[in-house]
Amino acid sequence: MPLEIAPEKIAHxxxxxxxxxxxVGAWDESPEDGDAEEDPASVLExxxxxxxxxxxxxxxxxxxxxxxxxxxxxxxxxRGTFEADELEEAITTARDEAVNKTSVYLLGIPLLADYLxxxxxxxxxxxxxxxxxxx
Numbered sequence: 507m508p509l510e511i512a513p514e515k516i517a518h519x520x521x522x523x524x525x526x527x528x529x530v531g532a533w534d535e536s537p538e539d540g541d542a543e544e545d546p547a548s549v550l551e552x553x554x555x556x557x558x559x560x561x562x563x564x565x566x567x568x569x570x571x572x573x574x575x576x577x578x579x580x581x582x583x584x585r586g587t588f589e590a591d592e593l594e595e596a597i598t599t600a601r602d603e604a605v606n607k608t609s610v611y612l613l614g615i616p617l618l619a620d621y622l623x624x625x626x627x628x629x630x631x632x633x634x635x636x637x638x639x640x641x
Contacts, residue, residue: 509593509629511576515569516622517636519577519612522562523619559613566609574608575600577622581612584625593629 566574579596582588588596612618623633 509576509580510597511569511573511580513626513631513636515573516577516580516626517633518565519562520619520622520633521637522558522565523613523622526558526562526613563609563613566612567607569608571601575604577612578604578608580625580629581615581618581621582625583628584621584623585617590628590630 566577569577575597578600579588579593582596582600583590583593588599615621626633626636
């Protein structure tokens with residue numbers, strides 16, 4: 507069974523997930539108090555209305571079901587839950603076990619970008635080439 511999501515779409519998620527992962531949890535729940543002029547580090551803090559989170563979540567949600575399942579399968583292959591030659595099983599399992607929104611599930615995984623990169627590499631894609639096509 508072939509991967510039903512374009513590697514370039516996975517690369518887009520990797521790039522955005524890296525942007526999101528570079529941020530830290532907000533130390534103060536009120537973004538007004540973390541004004542960048544008063545606290546320059548606040549631009550790296552993640553607030554509930556974070557635009558990068560919203561952007562990558564919207565991108566994932568706009569993918570069709572097969573693409574979302576493929577994204578989860580690549581993540582699982584990257585973290586070692588499945589091997590590359592078990593892609594079909596990973597896809598079937600991802601489809602069968604989906605209970606939450608894919609974006610919520612994936613964005614809750616620490617190191618998502620690393621897992622996606624590793625998964626692409628295990629499946630034989632050059633991450634540098636794929637990412638350069640997106641950039």
